[in-house]
Structures are given as C-alpha cells and as structure tokens.
Amino acid sequence: MRITHIDTFPLLYRNPKPYGDANGPKAYRSTYLVRLVTVSGITGWGECSGWLPALECAFREQIIPYLLGQDARLRSKIVQTIGSWHTRPASAVSMALTDIAARRTGQSICGLWGGPLREQVPVYASFQTYTEDDTWENVSLRRIEEALAQGFTHMKVKVGGKPLADDMRHIHSLQSRFGGHIALALDANQSYDAAAACAWQPLIGQWDNWMWFEEPLPMHQWEQYLYCRQKLGLPISGGENVAEARIFMNAVQQQAFDIIQPDPVHVGDLDEYRGILQLARFAGVRVSPHTYDGALARCYALYAQACLKPWSKMEQDSIEPVEWDVMDNPFNALVPLQAEQGMVRIPSGIGIGLEVDEELLRHYRWDGSRYW
Template identity: 25%
Template structure:
C-alpha cells in the first residue's frame, strides 16, 4: 500500500494556488485549492489539513478522507475550508486515475458524451465594446459567450442604468445573431428590485441564462424574480456543498447550477451535487474562471454527468493579464477548442500534465491579487 508522503504548494500568477501531492510509490497528483484573492488563507487551511489528516495515509480512500476533512472539525463549510478540501480532493483523484491508468471519469462510470461545449468570456468587469468582442470570438469558433450584465448598481437605480444593460446585450445579439448563446452575469451586483426590472428588460434578447441575479444569501428572492421572466436562472458559484444547494433545488426555480470544482469540495462533492440536480431536472455548468487544474477537474465531472450543459473556461479572461490557462501545461493541446467544443481528454487522472518547472519559476514571482472594492457615488461600498 502506498501512502501520502509529501505535498507542495505554489502560488502562481495571475491569482491561482496549485497543490502537488506525492505518494510513497512516486505518483504525483495535482489540485487547485484557492479562493480568488484569499490564496494565502486557503494555503494555511491546506497545510493544516494535510499535516493533521493526510500525511502517512492511503491516498486511495478518497471518500473516507473527504468525510474526515469535512466532518473532522466541529465547524464546517464555507469558502476557505471547502476550497482547501476541493484542491486536496482533486489531487487524490488525479493520483487514483494515474494508478489505474485511466481518466477520472472512467472510474466514475465512463463518459456520457464525446465532447463538451465551452463558452468564452467577453468584456470586463465594467463591460464595454462587447459587440465587437463578441463578433471576434464567434469568428474564432465559439458558439456561446458570457458577459457581465452591469457595473455596480444602486439598490434602486435609474432607468438609464437598466437601459445601459439592455443596450449592451442588444449590441451583442445584433453582432452575433440568433444562433449564438449569450449568458449574462449579474455577479451578485444587483438587488431584488433591480433584478426584476433587468430580467424584464433583457427578455427580448433571449440570453442563455442570467447568472447570480441576486447574492446567494438572498436566494429566497429567486421565486419572485422568476415570475418576471422566462430567461433560465443560474446560480451557485458561491455555494459550497450539497447542503447549500438543497434549498435551491427545493424552490424549483433555478434552471442551471454552477458549483465551482475548486470551491465546492472538489470532484467528490460536485459529482453528488450534479446528481442531485439531475433529480430536479436542473442542468450543470461548473464555474471556472481559474487555472488548468480546476478546468481539468471540471471536465472530468462534465464528462460523466448527463445533465452537464456547458463549461466555463478562463482563456483570455480579463483577469489573466500575466499568465493564462495553457501556460502551465506541458501539452496545451489538451484544451484545444474547436467549433466551440473541447474533446473529453483520455489521459490518466485529470488528463493533464503540469509543466512543473514553469510552475516553480512562476511561483517565485510576487502574486497579490485582490478583487477591487467598488464604491457608489456617496462613498458606500458597492458589490463587485
């Protein structure tokens, strides 16, 4: 029996944290445990879990380890703990796949599809010039796009603010036509009254979904918002376990959930969330504006989940100014997007090979990414 003998953590640009786990037989697994802007905090949590629970243990007992990491502490859940567990879980699945010389999805039931649709981000935090950006990405072969719907909004804002959001979506729709899907991310920036007005205003342009129309702590408002639109409602990137999703499924108004494989407990937990969603006729589109290990983990879950709809990926996203997804891979062709799809990888484990020397060099660069703190005109804090 092999055992977990060592681990290393690498904070790398633009805002990612990579975990390397090594076993006594020399097998290496990679994970991506991070909360964007809180990498150092998650790093401390990973160190605590690895030192306290996993060194010297058999890496094969993934479910058992997940239960110990989650239930072994009296206080549970939340972004820091669940992200630390997520990255460790990804690394353990990577090790298991390599041990059996099989992709993770083969160990979980096999692929339910041959390829996976992906979408491409356009625009920035304060979206501008989205029409031309949309046209360029469609020319590159993407058939689905996502954009921020608004910049910061007041709790009750002006008609001009609603018009600006509508005009941006109209510009994209006119640029790409009716055969391209457009997701609109409210990013939790929108209050309940403004969400009701915005979904009504955006309805004529038929977005693929509206994402996080309100903050997850206000999910009780989703049924009221849903009464104002036929646009599919998506949420879940700031929900961290199946218990967080439980009430959303019971509401019956969310059409698409977006758990994050680096925040919601990793492959072990998200496969359970996806199965719960299937029982409620809800599709899955994992959140992933992150690095290559997180994306590879998402694709493993998408591959065997019959209700997986589409996958977010962060190539060329506005956060990736210094390093991008493919830079850390020995073979970047594994994420070769063609006609808006990516093939399901057939390599063992997570299906990627990390360029470890590049990771080490990049980890020597200073990384201090934090999301901006926006304010309204009166100086009060706005949602970013």
C-alpha cells in the same frame, strides 16, 4: 500507498490592464495547485482558489503535516477531515487523491467514474466585461467578436457593475451586432434586488437567444429568485460559491433556479461535487458548471460532465456547457486542453491524462510579496 511528499504552487499574475465584473476590477489572477506523491511514486494533481497567504498558511501549518504518511486510498476520510478545517484546500486534495486513484488502477478520471458517455463537451466563452476607462463597451464588443472568430457561439457577459441604463445600452448594442450568431447569458454577480432584475424584462423580450440570467440577486433569497423566474421569462441560474449539496438541495426545493452552477474549486469534495450533478438530474434542473478560477479544476469539471447522463431525452446527447475563461490569464495554459469550435475533446490518458506545465509553475510562482 502512503503519501510521502507534497508540493504546493501558489501562482500570481498581475493583469497589465485590470478587468472585472460587478464586484470591481481584477488587478491580478491567482490560483493554487498541489501535487501529492505516494511512496510508490504515483502522483496526483489538484487545484483550489482563494487568498494565497491564507492557503499557504493552511497547507504549511496544518494540511501538509496531516497528509504526510496518510494512506491515499482513504480519500473520503482524508477529505472529510481537511474539509472540517478548510473547505477550499480540501477541494485540491480531493482532486489530487482522485487522480492518484485513477493512476493506481491504470484508468483515466472518466474511467474511474464508470467511463465517459461522450467524447467531447461543449463550453461557453466567459467574459469579464468592464475595464477602468470609458471605452469598456467597445472593448467588450471587440472581445466578443474575437471569441466568435475563434469558434465560440455561446457566451456570457457581465452586468450589474454599471448603472442599469449603461448596462442595457451595452447589451442592446451587443445583441444588435451579434444576436443572430450567438447564444448569450447575463451574469449580475448578485448585484440587483428583484425590482432591478425585473427591469431587464422589456429588453430580454426583444431577443430569443438567451441562455440564462445568472445570479441577479443575493444568494438565499429563494422566494425572490422564484419571482424573477416567473417574471423574466428566461432561465435563472446560480450557485458558483455554494459549497455544499444540501444548500443546492434547498435552492432546488424552493424552485429558485432553472440551472445550478457548482464549481469544483468551491465544493470541498470532488465526490460531493459529482453528487450535486446527480442531484440536478434527479430534481429536473440543468447543471452548467462554473469553472472560472482554475484551468486544472476545469478539467475535472469537464470529465464529470462527460460522465453525466443527458439532461433531456429530446436530444441524444444534450449536455450542458462548461464555463471557459477567455480573458487574459496565463494559467489557462497550465494544461494543454483547448476549445475548438466551442467544444473540448476529453483526454483518454491515465489519471488526468494531461501534463501540467511545470515551467509555468516556476515562472508564475508567488514570491510572498504583497499583491493586494
């Protein structure tokens, strides 16, 4: 089970028309895949996100030399060592080693984790709301209409990137047009203080189809999060960039969130990621994974959600939805997993159960040129 070969795939796609959130426009999409191969030919795939030059340097100079010759069965030791150097690359290695473990035993990822509790998992359509011109509101409404036609009934849009009055006008238009057909989440990307976040309360009170208000405040302002929970009257969510279970535990203890949102590419260990899901169950909060940054990583989030016990005994199979990127992003096609009527059927094949599109890997491989 020695690791004898490692391939890395830094991928870049320049958006023809930039789109974005409260953090600004995205001129490109990028991701980073790794493939580990053992001496017996067993292959494992993983994915992480970040600045491609830094990821390339980390893998070439430190991670690959360390991985070559390691026993792939020693997953915890390997991931812990890499995680002490680089958190996000560790997530990709953790996924790949988990894939290898499943393939070695002839099981699916879900089988390795004790078997799925459900055959499909719900997803919600995730939008980047803003464009660089004055038509952004119309573009947003058109995208929502298209997603509704594709069968999505749960959606998330961005706020916080425009003046409060502009964002409120957009959400009022959206709700007036689609509110009777969809459930809606707002994501502010930590853009507000408590006063600005609570200014949404009158508009929020006009509809009852809200899913949650995501990260209205900067992280770690736990007392202010609790205040907004009490003031706004809708669930508050967050944690997409939190990398450790102990920080989620602190947020839960401070009653900051109704819903936590770990991301498997931001938590450096897939086993720890699954531990965070269990933490949510033990603490009585919901967990709706953030998976905007990678289609392969999203598979692991879906598999973990398929194995997670229901969050409520009021429904036989009440499981929270996983984020589904519906923007212009060719990397969504890296794995042949599709949402149908807002649901994703979980594959039952060996390992990840899907073939990575290597033609796309070649086509979008970053050539090392400047892209920022």
